[in-house]
Amino acid sequence: MPSDQPAPVKDPVTAVAHANIALIKYWGKRSAEKNLPAVGSVSLTLDALKTETTVRFLSDGDKDHLILDGRSAGTEQVQKVSKFTDLMAGSNRPPVFIESHNNFPTGAGLASSASGFAALAKALNKACSLDLDDQTLSVFARQGSGSAARSIFGGFAEMKLGSDNSGDGDYAHQLYDENYWDIRLLVAVVSQAPKKIGSTEGMNRTAKTSPFYNAWIESSPNDIRNIKSALAERDFQKLGELSEHSAMKMHGLAISAHPSILYWQAGTMESIRKVWGLRKRGIPAYITMDAGSQVKVITLPEHCSIIKEALTELPGVTDVIEAKPGPGAHLITDTE
Ligand code: 2P0
Numbered sequence: 001m002p003s004d005q006p007a008p009v010k011d012p013v014t015a016v017a018h019a020n021i022a023l024i025k026y027w028g029k030r031s032a033e034k035n036l037p038a039v040g041s042v043s044l045t046l047d048a049l050k051t052e053t054t055v056r057f058l059s060d061g062d063k064d065h066l067i068l069d070g071r072s073a074g075t076e077q078v079q080k081v082s083k084f085t086d087l088m089a090g091s092n093r094p095p096v097f098i099e100s101h102n103n104f105p106t107g108a109g110l111a112s113s114a115s116g117f118a119a120l121a122k123a124l125n126k127a128c129s130l131d132l133d134d135q136t137l138s139v140f141a142r143q144g145s146g147s148a149a150r151s152i153f154g155g156f157a158e159m160k161l162g163s164d165n166s167g168d169g170d171y172a173h174q175l176y177d178e179n180y181w182d183i184r185l186l187v188a189v190v191s192q193a194p195k196k197i198g199s200t201e202g203m204n205r206t207a208k209t210s211p212f213y214n215a216w217i218e219s220s221p222n223d224i225r226n227i228k229s230a231l232a233e234r235d236f237q238k239l240g241e242l243s244e245h246s247a248m249k250m251h252g253l254a255i256s257a258h259p260s261i262l263y264w265q266a267g268t269m270e271s272i273r274k275v276w277g278l279r280k281r282g283i284p285a286y287i288t289m290d291a292g293s294q295v296k297v298i299t300l301p302e303h304c305s306i307i308k309e310a311l312t313e314l315p316g317v318t319d320v321i322e323a324k325p326g327p328g329a330h331l332i333t334d335t336e
Contacts (some may be wrong), residue, residue, distance in 0.1 A: 023042050049326075054098070066078045066081050084143065088125070122330065155328075157173065223242060268295055
């Protein structure tokens with residue numbers, strides 16, 4: 001630990017953070033070094049998808065350990081987490097033992113890095129007695145994974161862009177908490193396999209090769225403004241249309257990269273067509289998708305069961321998860 005920071009405690013600290021789904025998507029970086037997004041984004045934190053992470057600083061040994069879902073993580077993942085721990089705890093820190101568990105498939109487009117780094121930031125904050133506020137934690141979480149900045153907060157969050165490249169202005173903040181509006185998100189699980197092209201690689205390739213990248217950047221502020229007004233008015237149709245359009249725009253952009261980035265599987269198309277069919281029949285349901293093949297459906301509580309039933313029947317869909325607005329990252333105490 002740097003001498004100006006308090007020594008880490010040796011007792012384990014456990015934090016939980018929930019995945020979030022971007023209603024207005026982040027895709028592209030304006031700087032890789034501090035992981036600065038090229039566009040703002042607006043998200044919904046989800047109660048049903050969560051990561052629980054326990055951090056324990058070790059009094060001896062010389063390397064960090066990371067256990068992910070019960071297994072020792074690969075070198076690349078350990079390095080990423082070590083670098084993040086250095087960032088928060090200082091590079092003279094003792095080795096750390098981190099155990100993390102997701103209640104959903106890792107790396108399959110269900111935002112495991114978002115909940116993962118948000119939980120780790122929250123746990124390290126306590127384990128190192130840093131006492132940082134959520135905005136500062138969000139700045140740290142962003143450096144682990146852009147979407148993680150939003151998972152620090154519950155309910156609806158906005159990721160803001162800084163006016164310079166220091167990184168201090170690139171943080172998320174809460175727009176409304178998890179009790180503001182009871183909308184639902186159904187996840188049609190199409191594949192549990194990790195995606196072949198990670199988000200970072202996908203974003204970099206898109207920025208370098210898509211002829212539409214500048215148009216994507218230019219159209220973003222308007223999308224953010226409009227979704228914030230849909231949220232303020234609790235206008236579900238407006239929220240759904242804007243969210244679906246942002247996801248389609250992002251996937252169209254990724255497809256326009258060279259070589260093309262196509263996250264969809266057969267079950268993805270089946271699910272999209274099914275939801276569009278339901279909407280034609282008057283059911284308020286809108287699609288969103290991330291860097292993976294899963295289709296997420298934004299709807300209202302009273303329409304969940306009919307949509308769930310329709311998606312479950314599809315041959316390409318293995319499971320349907322229902323989520324509602326969830327809480328921000330928090331510590332688990334003995335009393336929970
Ligand atoms: C989002 N995604 O806004 C977008 C939509 C995926 C598609 O943020 O490179 O893992 O670590 O900052 O946060 C996933 O990308 O990317 C993501 P990095 P991250 O949710």
